[in-house]
Amino acid sequence: MLGRIRSARRAASSLHLTPGRSSNSRSTISAAAVHRQLLQHRPTVAAALPSSSSSHFFSTTSAPLSSAFLKSYDEHVAERAAMANGKLGGIAPKPLDAAQTATLIEELRAVSASSSTPEAERLVELLSHRVPPGVDEAAYVKAAYLSAVALGKESPTLISQLRAVELLGTMQGGYNVGTLVELLSGDDAELKASAAHQLKHTLLVFDAFHDVVELYNGGNEAAKEVLESWAAAEWFTSKPDIPEKITVTVFKVTGETNTDDLSPAQDAWSRPDVPLHALAMLKNERDGIVPEKDGEIGPLGQIDELLQKGHPLAYVGDVVGTGSSRKSATNSVLWFMGEDIPYVPNMKTGGVCIGGKIAPIFFNTMEDSGALPIEMDVSDLNTGDVVDIFPYEGEVVDRACDEVIATFELKTNVLLDEVRAGGRIPLIIGRGITSKARVALGRDASVADTFNLPIAPTDTPKGYSLAQKMVGKACGVDGVPPGQYCEPTMTTVGSQDTTGPMTRDELKSLACLGFSADLVMQSFCHTAAYPKPVDVVTHHTLPDFIQTRGGVSLRPGDGIIHSWLNRMLVPDTVGTGGDSHTRFPLGVSFPAGSGLVAFAAATGVFPLDMPESVLVRFTGTMQPGITLRDLVQAIPYTAIQNGLLTIEKKGKKNVFSGRVLEIEGLPDLKCEQAFELSDASAERSAAGCTIKLNKEPVIEYLQSNVVMLKWMISEGYGDPRTLERRIARMEDWLANPHLMEADDNAEYAEIIEINMDEIKEPILALPNDPDASALLSEVAGDKIDEVFIGSCMTNIGHFRAAGKLLADNKSATLPTRLWVSPPTKMDAAQLSEEGYYSTFGTAGARMEMPGCSLCMGNQARVEPGCTVVSTSTRNFPNRLGQGSNVYLASAELAAIASIEGKLPTVDEYMSYMSNVNATAADTYRYLNFDELPEFVEASDKVEISDEMREAAKKLSIL
Numbered sequence: 001m002l003g004r005i006r007s008a009r010r011a012a013s014s015l016h017l018t019p020g021r022s023s024n025s026r027s028t029i030s031a032a033a034v035h036r037q038l039l040q041h042r043p044t045v046a047a048a049l050p051s052s053s054s055s056h057f058f059s060t061t062s063a064p065l066s067s068a069f070l071k072s073y074d075e076h077v078a079e080r081a082a083m084a085n086g087k088l089g090g091i092a093p094k095p096l097d098a099a100q101t102a103t104l105i106e107e108l109r110a111v112s113a114s115s116s117t118p119e120a121e122r123l124v125e126l127l128s129h130r131v132p133p134g135v136d137e138a139a140y141v142k143a144a145y146l147s148a149v150a151l152g153k154e155s156p157t158l159i160s161q162l163r164a165v166e167l168l169g170t171m172q173g174g175y176n177v178g179t180l181v182e183l184l185s186g187d188d189a190e191l192k193a194s195a196a197h198q199l200k201h202t203l204l205v206f207d208a209f210h211d212v213v214e215l216y217n218g219g220n221e222a223a224k225e226v227l228e229s230w231a232a233a234e235w236f237t238s239k240p241d242i243p244e245k246i247t248v249t250v251f252k253v254t255g256e257t258n259t260d261d262l263s264p265a266q267d268a269w270s271r272p273d274v275p276l277h278a279l280a281m282l283k284n285e286r287d288g289i290v291p292e293k294d295g296e297i298g299p300l301g302q303i304d305e306l307l308q309k310g311h312p313l314a315y316v317g318d319v320v321g322t323g324s325s326r327k328s329a330t331n332s333v334l335w336f337m338g339e340d341i342p343y344v345p346n347m348k349t350g351g352v353c354i355g356g357k358i359a360p361i362f363f364n365t366m367e368d369s370g371a372l373p374i375e376m377d378v379s380d381l382n383t384g385d386v387v388d389i390f391p392y393e394g395e396v397v398d399r400a401c402d403e404v405i406a407t408f409e410l411k412t413n414v415l416l417d418e419v420r421a422g423g424r425i426p427l428i429i430g431r432g433i434t435s436k437a438r439v440a441l442g443r444d445a446s447v448a449d450t451f452n453l454p455i456a457p458t459d460t461p462k463g464y465s466l467a468q469k470m471v472g473k474a475c476g477v478d479g480v481p482p483g484q485y486c487e488p489t490m491t492t493v494g495s496q497d498t499t500g501p502m503t504r505d506e507l508k509s510l511a512c513l514g515f516s517a518d519l520v521m522q523s524f525c526h527t528a529a530y531p532k533p534v535d536v537v538t539h540h541t542l543p544d545f546i547q548t549r550g551g552v553s554l555r556p557g558d559g560i561i562h563s564w565l566n567r568m569l570v571p572d573t574v575g576t577g578g579d580s581h582t583r584f585p586l587g588v589s590f591p592a593g594s595g596l597v598a599f600a601a602a603t604g605v606f607p608l609d610m611p612e613s614v615l616v617r618f619t620g621t622m623q624p625g626i627t628l629r630d631l632v633q634a635i636p637y638t639a640i641q642n643g644l645l646t647i648e649k650k651g652k653k654n655v656f657s658g659r660v661l662e663i664e665g666l667p668d669l670k671c672e673q674a675f676e677l678s679d680a681s682a683e684r685s686a687a688g689c690t691i692k693l694n695k696e697p698v699i700e701y702l703q704s705n706v707v708m709l710k711w712m713i714s715e716g717y718g719d720p721r722t723l724e725r726r727i728a729r730m731e732d733w734l735a736n737p738h739l740m741e742a743d744d745n746a747e748y749a750e751i752i753e754i755n756m757d758e759i760k761e762p763i764l765a766l767p768n769d770p771d772a773s774a775l776l777s778e779v780a781g782d783k784i785d786e787v788f789i790g791s792c793m794t795n796i797g798h799f800r801a802a803g804k805l806l807a808d809n810k811s812a813t814l815p816t817r818l819w820v821s822p823p824t825k826m827d828a829a830q831l832s833e834e835g836y837y838s839t840f841g842t843a844g845a846r847m848e849m850p851g852c853s854l855c856m857g858n859q860a861r862v863e864p865g866c867t868v869v870s871t872s873t874r875n876f877p878n879r880l881g882q883g884s885n886v887y888l889a890s891a892e893l894a895a896i897a898s899i900e901g902k903l904p905t906v907d908e909y910m911s912y913m914s915n916v917n918a919t920a921a922d923t924y925r926y927l928n929f930d931e932l933p934e935f936v937e938a939s940d941k942v943e944i945s946d947e948m949r950e951a952a953k954k955l956s957i958l
Contacts, residue, residue, distance in 0.1 A: 080094075113157050140175050143168065143179070151182070165195055201235045236417075251383060265857040271498065328594075334351045334369055370418065371419070373411070470572050474491070494565045502578075515602065516603050521565050551722065552568075560850070576596070580682040583679050616635055619665055634763055662691075683770035692741065704931075709726060711939050726952075765875060780902075788894070795926060800925075875888050
């Protein structure tokens, strides 16, 4: 596979652009520069034309083929068509890569311009419709050829100059834009008019917008036409209105659908291949769902049967989309229930998703994809019902009886505009182009005459919460009240490896050649331990993709994304990440799907309807034997007692859902400890989390982190300029440390008080729901088969505590299977140096590479049907193992369960913990890199340039 990647790079050897650097190290490249490189590389690359959309290029031909490319391609088509026993026609072939595109173009070049054979037509159609748009390497090959033909630098074959211009207009932005802009100044009136028409409907023009304005100011009439069209939002108004009535057939999944159900972790390797990955949606049998092959292929037969009714399907569930922030879950739903996107292979838009409750991140990814998500009572909707949805009236009518069976209100007044535009991201970009075009033409910037703009809240809050102040700072105001639409600056963006390839593809589709967010980091924590061949390719190719755009890339084996990303944070700033557990202990983050993460990385801002906040205030003192993990579980436990959270999925109540969880009362926690609390806000379906800390632990953390980042530079991590700039920002903060605080009169949707004096025993999450909670005394004695100590919910102190408990165990062997996986390679090295690895080995523990290990369930897994105590983040059904029953608990309780082979009684637990408490000061020490000689010596050799210090100062003002 790597050989194939390399051969593709050789086939289009000069395709790889090296973006220039701006003064703040963000990668940039102008449209003109791209255009010059395209023409420069014209002799080695090429592309071709899209005729009307058809499907016959998917099918093989029975006649003998003279085209070697088509013969090879048809073999691939046949192989994919046979998958899943051919149900629903199998799956679509993959989009063409750079090497295939180059080969196809060479065959096109050899065909006479007058040829009209079926083979020639298929070559043209494949090039037109099966090459990804944006800045994909295959798009580069295609754009280079089309540009050369359009500009008369290469003789046309099957594609005329005019058709080449038309095809450039289908590529959305990036490599096609420079040629279209140049043609506005050309002598050929027909080509000029066509180029103008294509640009009118192209949104991803970025800096080329200013080139068009410059031409307009110079009197260019074609440029004026383009600006007038952008100002009139013809790119939007030319799209069909959302119909007054949408008829769908209901596909209902009762209970809770989490993103593991829609995009199983074991199939994460296939996520970039949307039609292949979609086969795994709902692959496990459950009430009302009959998979094609249980545990492998989802309910294709049921879907096919429902489609025979002649209407698109609507996904309906009691609770939809809880769990991880994987856009692959949305992609899978839309693959069966959405609409094709012209000239964009293997991606779909549109579709309807209805839930009694839709998890916030999933709702957002549906918005981003151009779908229509609706929250309403679904009790009268059943699989097979044909219903009419009236989006403007907010009613759902059962066609069988012509009665209204449900009513709803759209979440925002902008939602239907998002659907019409093809998604929230194109709407945001397009509105911006329209506004800028109006200003360039000397008009008012407002676009309220064309678009439904977010409605600002009418009530002014008495005071702002901590999160509202942080977001306000990122928007240049004092605070942002709940319900206010805003676009905060993204200081830190994270991406991990099971969503990273999708984020990469989204960045390509956004024509992103350089990041605008100050720091973007990529990790490989989910696939490093047990990589599949496709993962190995990702490990070799994704770092270069990230670093050439100015991002920071970790390495396989480094460990968990959050344990690294948290050490790169600047206090009181805002960020996001393509993992639902991107929950900063400093500042606030709003995790998102890969599309929105790519948008934040590329543009440096993030669209946000500011959520309400729920305040959790801890009082009293932590009792002996009680851990932070118990306080984590005390939050849902208390909410259940207060009637604010229910376990039943039908009519689910969750006070935290879609709101910011703000925590007070634990100001002296170390930042590593604070993350244990913020991390678990993901399991509450909260939009984000803040924790009020004193300055002292934050100062200690940043002093350590400065040394670690300098060590990274000395070790060759890139992009070094981005790391330098972040170090400079940290040092600026340390020179004048200050932390924001909530106003005393801040308003909250709910305030939950938790008295730590009353928590006398551990609190666990019950199988298999992270909300379901119980005291240890209520479940003591349950037999335990396997134990996992690891995940982002752990830090080095947890492993020392577990090690000491295991060292005190006198039994020859454990009655359980014990898995141990530290969060980072630095933790593993320190634990090894202190002798804990020897202790774990003596106990018979299975030592895993630092990383996510069992937590996600995509690598090693526990035995089917076993009972587990785990320190992982969540315990959804089948996540850690097929049919497994998983308790979530502290590392200390997990270690004791591994020794006892059961959940201990409270007395047994406290007896064990008395030994841990006796050495707590030694046990719960954290990695301070400024105290570790190896790191200090390396950091002393790194100097931060004046250029990066100046860039950091400018950013710190924002």
